[in-house]
Amino acid sequence: MSLAALESRDTRPLAQAWPGIVAWVAGWIALFAADGRIDLANQAMLLVLACAVASPWLPEWASLATNAAAVLAFNWAFVPPRGTFTIDLREHALLLAAMLVVNAIVTALMSALRRQAALARRHAGYAEQLRAWGDTLRDTSDARAQVGALHEALRELGGGSAAVLALEDAMPADNDERAVLTVGDVHGDRGAALWHCLRQGQPIGPGTGRYEDLEDLYLPLRGRGACLGAAVIPEASGLRATDLRAHAQALCDALGLALQRAAARRDEQRSREQAQAQGVRNALLAAISHDYRTPLATIMGAASSLDEQAERLSVEQRRRLAHTIVEETALLGRMTDNTLQLARLDAPGVSLTCDWESAEEIVGTALRHARRPDDTARRVKARLEPDLPLLWCDALLVGQLLDNLVDNALKYSPPQSPIEIDVRRKDACVVLAVRDQGPGVAPAWRERVFEVFQRGAEPMSDAVAAPALASARPGAGVGLAVCRAIARAHGGELRLLPRPHGGCSFEFELPLRPVPAASAEAPGAS
């Protein structure tokens, strides 16, 4: 049963009063039928009975009017002298007066009872709605759905023109509509009043003692010690007003609390993420500054030696020191590139500068970088499957990935042992692999080498591989982490696989895309 139907019970229309009218008619028929067989006092009792039976069905005013009319008619019809309103016996006057009073009392009692029943029904309806509302709030976590549900409930309660406005996050400095969720008409004066109510955290409008001249009633959505929104319902008149306001306020407050809980959860989540990001940033900074210290110390040593001892050093010694500075600076440069790239790829919404690239060119560039003047053994070799398709990728990034993997392999495999860059097709991917014949990586570490701060410093269960690795991976952290970030930014993956006869194979799987149609000769090339 809807609340609106409940509300209408205590103002029952006359159309529903027919059982009362029947009771009166029956009473009068009985009176005439009994006339002459019973005495006047008993006839009067019949009339009182008819009144008592009819009054529950009639509105209070109708009941009182009928009652008065009935007593007058009884006087006219039955009290001697009949046919007149005059009363000749004092007993008869007393009888009529008693009838009038008793009928009035019966009517008053009946309507008081009816009012209380209606009130109880209304309260039960409110309680039921509150309970259902609590369920709704518990079941929906989406603020927009909750606000919509409150709007629905208020409309049911007070009519069509209800509206709700709820804060999405913190209270804005001005009445900025982008900071709130709204349902219903919240424009013009209503909007201003809703914002005022939200900022004051108190109900305003008729019956609240504040802004009594407003047409509608504005209620805050209160949380604990804060206000998270406001709602408006049309003013209710009469006895129901106070009751209705209290109930609507209870609905609003339930939503206020729910919104506040959601906000608290959001805040908690945010601060947890912030703390986490802060932790990652700190660890990254610590790792980076640790990695920078070694080349910096070398540069400092060489440069200060040139600065302070120049005249005592031989030409050859000076040349060697200067060369050291150049080498270490190049290393620092590569580390800086890696760190910057990692930071860039970590940022949300990173965009790559992709183009059609040839695997041969990318590998060729990596080979050129790997060749050093002292690399007489030409340790790094490339093997490309013939007829490889063009790759859709960011050439600089994939180049950086290969450079890092080759650097890593050169650093951690025995001098003179070969390193191989191998490119081949595999299903819908091209695999770019860098393979060395170094000591390999313990199984437990095959994933962890890609984490920024893992550099083999912790004790490991694999005792054989541990010493080799522990000393063997300084500075690998940022390098391999950026490689994996680059692979993933391309929608691919970078994995470390063991090789059957020792050593590692880092394999970058890059998904292929259909290459646009191959070109004819350039126009006008003939």
Added chain:
Amino acid sequence: MSLRVLLVEDDRELRDTLRGALVVEGYEVLTAASLSEGLAITIHARRASAAAEDLGVDLVLLDLGLPDGDGETLLAALRRRHPIPVLVISARQAEGRKIRLLDAGADDYLVKPFAIGELLARMRVALRHRGTTVNPAHTQYRRDAVLVDLAAQRVLRGGVPVHLTPTEFNLLARLVRSAGQVVTHRQLLADVWGADFVEHTHYLRLYMGQLRAKLEADPAEPVLLLTEPGVGYRLAEPDE
């Protein structure tokens, strides 16, 4: 008379170091710490004896991270009066701006940090190419076993003629005309295929692959047709 270099660089340490190194090599160096200063110098540096179109500067080294804006304005102002060589010095992150400047006609680029040897080599190439827009400096290119003769439209490798398709030849010719300097993807595509094809990088990859297969000893490790990732291609400097 020694060659004059205008160095536009806002970092004092780097400016002083580069100036020292260039002076040792026999260049006369003018320095500017900002674009506006650089512009002012090019206006006032005119040598007394020089002709009207002579800027008084033979080469500009232009840093990209200047406080008062993009290098494009300076490049455009310089180029309006004289085809003076401009080398762009850029940080690693300034890819986009670097390529814009190269497309707009800057001669070459260096990425910080760079070695002095690299800088001097790039400057030598740029100075050799002075005025090539009117008068190509190289009609013959020779390096290792490869000889390209643009006038005769002939390519030899180890004395044996190499057959190139017309597009392959045009592409090679464009690189020969800028031998030793980077040529951006866009420039190559516009000059060889036409202005409508500047986005068709895959054409370029295909034809460069074919050229390498015909000219390089080991196409996987080229020594002539070098790749500048994300920027373009560079034909190695010819043998002296």
